[in-house]
Amino acid sequence: MNIYVGNLSWNTTDDELHELFAPYGAVDSAKVIMDRETGRSRGFGFVEMSDNSAAQSAIDSLNDSQLGGRSLRVNEAKPRTNSGGGGRGRY
16 A cells, blocks of 8 residues: 655655554655755655555554644555646637
8 A cells, every 4th residue: 555644744764654653563765855956855656565454553543643843744655647748728
């Protein structure tokens, strides 16, 4: 299951995100999303866990928990919808 983690501190690292979820089960990946231009955190990330029951337990336990002085938003990640890029349309 892919898990969305929002309201992260700007200083949160991939390793910290991994450590946060590790007590609930095997973490396949943990990634804080960074801004391509500035290299700074965008304040959210994703964690992948292959065991869905462990992932659900992590979501239930960690949603509204504190990390770096911030209250986390943790829920199942919604698949991206391909909306066509959102660029300028042709006239």
